[in-house]
Amino acid sequence: MNSPAALPEPPYYSVIFASQRSTSDADEYGEAAARMVDLAARQPGFLGVDSARAASGFGLTVSYWRDEASIAAWKRDAEHAATRERGRNAWYDAFEVRVAKVERAYGRGRPA
Amino acid sequence: MNSPAALPEPPYYSVIFASQRSTSDADEYGEAAARMVDLAARQPGFLGVDSARAASGFGLTVSYWRDEASIAAWKRDAEHAATRERGRNAWYDAFEVRVAKVERAYGRGRPA
Numbered sequence: 001m002n003s004p005a006a007l008p009e010p011p012y013y014s015v016i017f018a019s020q021r022s023t024s025d026a027d028e029y030g031e032a033a034a035r036m037v038d039l040a041a042r043q044p045g046f047l048g049v050d051s052a053r054a055a056s057g058f059g060l061t062v063s064y065w066r067d068e069a070s071i072a073a074w075k076r077d078a079e080h081a082a083t084r085e086r087g088r089n090a091w092y093d094a095f096e097v098r099v100a101k102v103e104r105a106y107g108r109g110r111p112a
Numbered sequence: 113m114n115s116p117a118a119l120p121e122p123p124y125y126s127v128i129f130a131s132q133r134s135t136s137d138a139d140e141y142g143e144a145a146a147r148m149v150d151l152a153a154r155q156p157g158f159l160g161v162d163s164a165r166a167a168s169g170f171g172l173t174v175s176y177w178r179d180e181a182s183i184a185a186w187k188r189d190a191e192h193a194a195t196r197e198r199g200r201n202a203w204y205d206a207f208e209v210r211v212a213k214v215e216r217a218y219g220r221g222r223p224a
Binding site: 050100104 | 115116117122126128130131132162163164165166167170171172174200204205206207208209210211212213214215216217218219220
C-alpha cells in the first residue's frame with residue numbers, strides 16, 4: 001500500500017480509523033491487521049484502503065466504501081467484530097473511528 | 113501527534129491527504145511539513161489533525177475543519193499555496209486529496 005488507493009469518482013464513504021498501538025502483541029496484531037484487510041477487500045461495496053503507521057505506533061487507516069450499507073454490513077461481519085473487540089482490549093492505547101462522506105477528490109495518482 | 117485528535121461532535125469536515133514521499137529533500141520537507149501544521153492550526157475553523165507516515169514513505173494526514181469555507185480559506189493562504197506547489201513538484205511521487213464530511217465518530221479517546 002505505497003500509493004494512494006485508486007478509487008471511482010465521489011461520492012463514496014470513508015472510515016477514518018486513527019489509533020495508537022500499545023506495545024504489546026506485535027505478531028498477533030500484525031497477523032490480524034493483514035487478515036482484516038484481506039477480509040474487508042472481499043466485502044461488497046469495498047473500494048480500497050490507505051494505511052500508514054509511524055514508528056511511534058500512531059497510525060491511520062482509511063477504508064473506502066460505496067455506501068453506508070456496505071460499512072454497516074462489514075461492521076456486522078462476525079470475524080471482524082471478534083477481532084475488533086480483541087483489538088480494543090489488547091492492541092490500542094487509544095483509537096477513534098470517523099465515518100465521512102467523500103464529496104470530492106483530486107490528485108496526481110500513482111507513480112508511472 | 114500520538115493520540116487521535118480531540119474534536120467536537122460531528123458534523124465537521126475532513127481533508128484526507130494520502131501521499132508517497134519521494135526520496136529527496138528530507139530536511140526541506142520535514143521543515144515545511146511542520147510549518148504547515150503550525151500555520152493550519154492558526155486558521156479559523158481548524159479543529160485538529162492526525163498524521164502518520166510509515167518507513168516506506170507512504171503517509172496519511174487527515175485535517176479536520178469546521179466547514180467547507182474554512183477549507184477553502186486555508187487553500188487560498190498564500191504561503192500554503194506556495195508550499196503545496198513546491199510539494200507537488202518535489203516531494204511526492206504520488207498524492208491524493210479527498211474532502212469528506214464527517215457524519216459520526218466514536219472511540220476510546222486518548223490514554224489516561
